[in-house]
Amino acid sequence: MSQDADQTTTDQLTLQDPTKRYPSIEPPATPLPGTGLDSEMTPKADLGEKSYRGTGRLTGRKALITGGDSGIGAATAIAYAREGADVVITYLPEEESDAQRVAEVITAEGRTVKTIAGDLRDKAFAATLVEQTVSALGGLDILVNNGGKQVATDGIEAISDEQLEATYDINILAMFRLVRAALPHLQPGSAIINTTSIQAYQPSPTLIDYASTKAAINNFTKGLAEELAPKGIRVNAVAPGPIWTPLQPSGGQQPQDLPEFGKSTGLGRAGQPTELAPAYVFLASPESSYVVGETLNVNGGMPTP
Numbered sequence: 001m002s003q004d005a006d007q008t009t010t011d012q013l014t015l016q017d018p019t020k021r022y023p024s025i026e027p028p029a030t031p032l033p034g035t036g037l038d039s040e041m042t043p044k045a046d047l048g049e050k051s052y053r054g055t056g057r058l059t060g061r062k063a064l065i066t067g068g069d070s071g072i073g074a075a076t077a078i079a080y081a082r083e084g085a086d087v088v089i090t091y092l093p094e095e096e097s098d099a100q101r102v103a104e105v106i107t108a109e110g111r112t113v114k115t116i117a118g119d120l121r122d123k124a125f126a127a128t129l130v131e132q133t134v135s136a137l138g139g140l141d142i143l144v145n146n147g148g149k150q151v152a153t154d155g156i157e158a159i160s161d162e163q164l165e166a167t168y169d170i171n172i173l174a175m176f177r178l179v180r181a182a183l184p185h186l187q188p189g190s191a192i193i194n195t196t197s198i199q200a201y202q203p204s205p206t207l208i209d210y211a212s213t214k215a216a217i218n219n220f221t222k223g224l225a226e227e228l229a230p231k232g233i234r235v236n237a238v239a240p241g242p243i244w245t246p247l248q249p250s251g252g253q254q255p256q257d258l259p260e261f262g263k264s265t266g267l268g269r270a271g272q273p274t275e276l277a278p279a280y281v282f283l284a285s286p287e288s289s290y291v292v293g294e295t296l297n298v299n300g301g302m303p304t305p
């Protein structure tokens with residue numbers, strides 16, 4: 001069976017064996033340059049282009065998704081559009097081709113999409129990003145803080161100041177700034193969803209900088225949820241397990257670990273990005289009206305506290 005998952009057409013609402021929904025992949029031990037492009041991944045990942053079926057759960061909603069060009073953010077953007085939302089996706093300039101491909105899928109749904117390149121480390125970017133989103137979509141009621149950086153090293157002594165500061169800037173400080181910029185626009189019923197990780201509970205020795213930002217995101221999610229609940233704005237998080245996205249082969253794992261990626265989960269395989277999308281849809285949709293400050297784990301069976 002081919003390991004490529006991007007041609008999958010069976011939708012997420014069809015009963016199937018979760019151990020076999022996607023093949024157990026064995027990626028080559030070859031790193032991708034830079035932050036990695038979805039279009040250069042081997043094997044291909046499923047972003048839900050042909051497999052995510054919408055049921056109208058986000059009709060008329062307006063969403064901003066950071067890191068929406070590839071991986072989990074792209075799968076979420078496609079799912080949101082299929083559920084009836086208009087979407088802004090952000091990404092780094094070098095990921096323009098991935099972003100345009102996601103935009104094509106969304107446009108084909110008849111939804112509005114705007115692509116905005118920029119660096120989440122740039123303090124001014126958060127404010128302009130929110131302004132551009134509001135003018136493109138006519139408002140904002142879903143913020144998905146998803147963009148992130150993960151670089152595996154041999155341990156703390158191999159983590160440079162540059163890597164440490166970039167990881168904290170992108171993964172956690174940018175969330176504070178984006179929420180601050182977005183809040184004046186968020187009405188009751190709006191949702192904020194942060195991407196955390198299994199690493200928040202089970203830190204790998206190769207990822208201690210990254211893992212500690214993810215623990216911070218869980219705590220930030222709970223504190224912010226308490227602050228904003230009285231305003232009718234719900235804040236929650238999604239904690240993915242091992243998901244096959246460009247982040248992993250572009251330095252997120254050490255190359256020799258790539259062939260085994262995801263095999264130690266209960267389901268025995270890595271997750272595909274579109275398998276995360278229903279969690280982001282649920283937490284954005286009014287059906288989760290009483291879910292506040294929660295971290296929804298989507299990890300193929302890795303016990304969490």
Ligand code: NAD
Nearest residue numbers: 067070071072091092119120147148197240242243245247
């Ligand atoms: P991905 O590489 O597809 O997405 C991450 C995105 O972050 C990139 O596409 C990029 O656009 C964006 N980004 C990185 N640096 C940036 C910067 N300086 N400025 C602006 N944007 C920047 O990988 P993904 O796995 O889908 O990652 C999405 C989120 O999921 C991340 O927060 C990641 O930590 C989290 N996560 C991933 C996994 C996994 O196994 N893939 C597991 C747990 C958590």
Ligand code: MG
Nearest residue numbers: 036069070095
């Ligand atoms: Mg990308």
